[in-house]
Amino acid sequence: MSKIRSIVSAIALASSVSVASAWEALPTTAPAPANNPTTAEKVELGRILYHDPRLSSTGTVSCASCHNTMLGGEDNRPNSMGVNGQTGGRSAPTVWNSAFNEVQFWDGRAASLEDQAAGPVTNPIEMGMKNWDDVVARLKSIDGYQPYFEKAFGKNSISKDNATKAIAAYERTLITPNSAYDKFAKGDKKALSEQQIRGFNKVVELGCTGCHSGPAFNGPGTFQKFPVTSNPYLEKKYQFSKDKGLFEVTGKSGDEHLFKVPTLRNIALTAPYFHNGSVKTLESAVKIMAKLQLGATLNDAEAADIVAFLNGLTGEFPKQEMPVLPGTPGTSFY
Amino acid sequence: MSKIRSIVSAIALASSVSVASAWEALPTTAPAPANNPTTAEKVELGRILYHDPRLSSTGTVSCASCHNTMLGGEDNRPNSMGVNGQTGGRSAPTVWNSAFNEVQFWDGRAASLEDQAAGPVTNPIEMGMKNWDDVVARLKSIDGYQPYFEKAFGKNSISKDNATKAIAAYERTLITPNSAYDKFAKGDKKALSEQQIRGFNKVVELGCTGCHSGPAFNGPGTFQKFPVTSNPYLEKKYQFSKDKGLFEVTGKSGDEHLFKVPTLRNIALTAPYFHNGSVKTLESAVKIMAKLQLGATLNDAEAADIVAFLNGLTGEFPKQEMPVLPGTPGTSFY
Structure with a gap:
């Protein structure tokens, strides 16, 4: 847990970090730990x-x-x-x-x-x-x-x-490069539509990038509190607070409702949303995040712009060969 | 069901069919019906x-x-x-x-x-x-x-x-060619070991090929009765007769305990065995089939020879690309 503690302590810094990481393309290889180099x-x-x-x-x-x-x-x-x-x-x-x-x-x-x-x-x-x-x-x-x-x-x-x-x-090989966003970040200014760019600007303006930035839109600051503000209507409907996140593991005061910041990459493909999967559509998820985390009420057009941008984060899924699982000649485990 | 009825009526012929189909390699393409040509x-x-x-x-x-x-x-x-x-x-x-x-x-x-x-x-x-x-x-x-x-x-x-x-x-594309058996059938006389050839000869001698012959070892005669003979000990242990096979569908007298003859291709990889999956090992399955269908008691060496032969029916699994399932942008069904 020592790594986790040090990461948690970095959360305090998160709000003061500027959006230096806007327009960062996804790396095509992932770092591996020293004791497990990728082969x-x-x-x-x-x-x-x-x-x-x-x-x-x-x-x-x-x-x-x-x-x-x-x-x-x-x-x-x-x-x-x-x-x-x-x-x-x-x-x-x-x-x-x-x-x-x-x-x-x-x-x-x-x-x-x-x-x-x-x-x-x-x-x-x-x-x-x-x-x-x-x-x-x-x-x-x-x-x-x-x-x-x-x-x-x-x-x-x-x-x-x-x-x-x-x-x-x-x-570590499961990386989805070449989203419209990545192409844009690398200089293809036609890769994102006007609506998508408007959506991205709204994301920055609202402050979503305070937690969702960097190439995977999952930092800076690994953990964040969710929900930040309380909203009885949304809480009743979605029960976000029932799960206390990191606190369920550590039992430590201050860890209540801390969750890992999830990547926004391919988020259009990963409905339903939130830690408890209680929100079915990306539009609702965007509006709820704005409301609970940033105190902002988005209108339909603003939410649609952001959803359009988020669709631009769907990457290319590299081709994979289907493995042939090693046989168990003549035996069964069950 | 008309096709099924005509196939069932062919069962009577099965016992008089000679083992003309021994040493048939698996075709590399499968026939498709006229109303669904493969593309x-x-x-x-x-x-x-x-x-x-x-x-x-x-x-x-x-x-x-x-x-x-x-x-x-x-x-x-x-x-x-x-x-x-x-x-x-x-x-x-x-x-x-x-x-x-x-x-x-x-x-x-x-x-x-x-x-x-x-x-x-x-x-x-x-x-x-x-x-x-x-x-x-x-x-x-x-x-x-x-x-x-x-x-x-x-x-x-x-x-x-x-x-x-x-x-x-x-x-129809899921075909596993080039088993040791297929190589042998095509002329590579070293593809099967002596034990495997001994096992095949035993299979023919016992009469297994009365039902399991042809390139997929699943004919002639599509349906067969199982078990043919009653054996209280085996019945108590494996409850083979509980399921009445084709009769469960047709309710017709004479259809009791008729089952499709399963292919023996790749059988070493498909434990556990029989329609109810009650037999864990291929050795047991071979002994039980000999006993219940042909009234033969196999010793361990004979069963081992047949199992060796059956292992020779494991084919090559063609490489397949893993599909990328079409996305459902921002929605969930569940």
């Missing part, structure tokens, strides 16, 4: 593991079930459905460009993609495996996994640590 | 629809969830898990090489892949959509689908008929 072999293994439902107790839920790379990187549901039809209280964040998040999960409780990858697998509501020893035993029992691990990490290397490293390495 | 545009649309969980009420189940092309073409579960964690009584058959089945589903109730594709979508346990009107309405509301349908079927062509035709066209 083609890890990415290949990670892509397989990410799509393997055998990492769940029932064999029905893979990482891709809730963070579906074919579908904007999540599941378009208010809350995700894990093993045996169970649902939790939060909406799955997109995996696309998650490499540019400083922390992971809505409450930021994981300091890295590696840490994040380990969580859902043994969450009883999500993938439902009893513990990672069982996951590793299952992976070891699938003959076809061994050569992939060996290529990526060396002999006899099937372990929780390496499985999550491989998944994280794969996730 | 690249249909296959592309079908691949997208097949992987789209928005064809289910909860947005969590696609065709690929239970017939996972990455995982031997099914889910490796005894029974599949549909929306809200519900399970049915049968084990999902593999989609790979299903184009070579004369009828579809374990009870053969669908006479074509097109008919089959329509079923699970509105089955309350499987994909849970209320009716196809709702499915079509949903597809129409996803802007990105329109151009794919237009390319495949012309303007304003989003319909149940065309959606299922596209899915069937895609499924």
Whole structure:
């Protein structure tokens, strides 16, 4: 949690940071931690593991079930459905460009993609495996996994640590470049429409970029309070405050309602919105954010301009080959 | 059902058919019906629809969830898990090489892949959509689908008929050539080991090929009775007779316990076995089939030889690109 604490302490600075990061194109590669440099072999293994439902107790839920790379990187549901039809209280964040998040999960409780990858697998509501020893035993029992691990990490290397490293390495390749916004940022001044530019200017004028700036529109300042202001009508309708965010993890006074600032990249594809997925449309989400975070009431035209701009943040999804999951000759786990 | 009836009547012939079809390699293309010739545009649309969980009420189940092309073409579960964690009584058959089945589903109730594709979508346990009107309405509301349908079927062509035709066209491309068996059949006499050849000879000697022959090992005779003989011990353990197969659909005397003969292609990857998925290993499945269908008791060595041969039926899975599912800008269905 030390990384999280230092990031939280940076929040105080956020409001004084100017919008220096406007018009920044998305990098085409993501930084990797020193202990897990990205290699083609890890990415290949990670892509397989990410799509393997055998990492769940029932064999029905893979990482891709809730963070579906074919579908904007999540599941378009208010809350995700894990093993045996169970649902939790939060909406799955997109995996696309998650490499540019400083922390992971809505409450930021994981300091890295590696840490994040380990969580859902043994969450009883999500993938439902009893513990990672069982996951590793299952992976070891699938003959076809061994050569992939060996290529990526060396002999006899099937372990929780390496499985999550491989998944994280794969996730670092999930970047969506060349949105209309990126083209504009790189100099193609026709890439955004007049309405989209008007929308962007409104975003800056309102102060949305106080929290949503930088190339992934998820900083500066990793955590922010949501909602900032109270609004009984909206609270009754959407129950935003029921979930206390980082406080649910730390229990520390001052952490109430702190959430990771989500990226705005591909946001047009990731309805419904907010940590609890309670808002169905992007127009409503924009109006609610303006109201609760910035005290501004947007009219329909202003909201439409901003939505038009946000549509300009939909990037290109790189082609991916569908993995052939290693076989389990003649055996079943379930 | 007329096609089914005529096929059933062919069963009587099955026992007198000689094993003329031994050593037949799998065709590399599948026949298509006259009213749905395969085109690249249909296959592309079908691949997208097949992987789209928005064809289910909860947005969590696609065709690929239970017939996972990455995982031997099914889910490796005894029974599949549909929306809200519900399970049915049968084990999902593999989609790979299903184009070579004369009828579809374990009870053969669908006479074509097109008919089959329509079923699970509105089955309350499987994909849970209320009716196809709702499915079509949903597809129409996803802007990105329109151009794919237009390319495949012309303007304003989003319909149940065309959606299922596209899915069937895609499924006809799911063929796994170049197994060790196919290489052997084509003349590479080193492609199968001595044990595998011994296993094949045993398969012929026992009479397994009375039902499992032809290039997909699923004929001649589309339906067969299972179990042929009664065995109280096995029945108690596996409850094979609880499900009456074709009779459950037709209610006709004589149809009791008739099932579609499943392909043996890739069978090493599709555990657990039988219509109810009650048998976990291929070795057990082989011994049980010999006992119940042919009255033969196999020793471990004989079963191992046959399993070795069956492993030689695992083909090559052609590379597939992962579809990018058409976006639903700013809206959610759930």
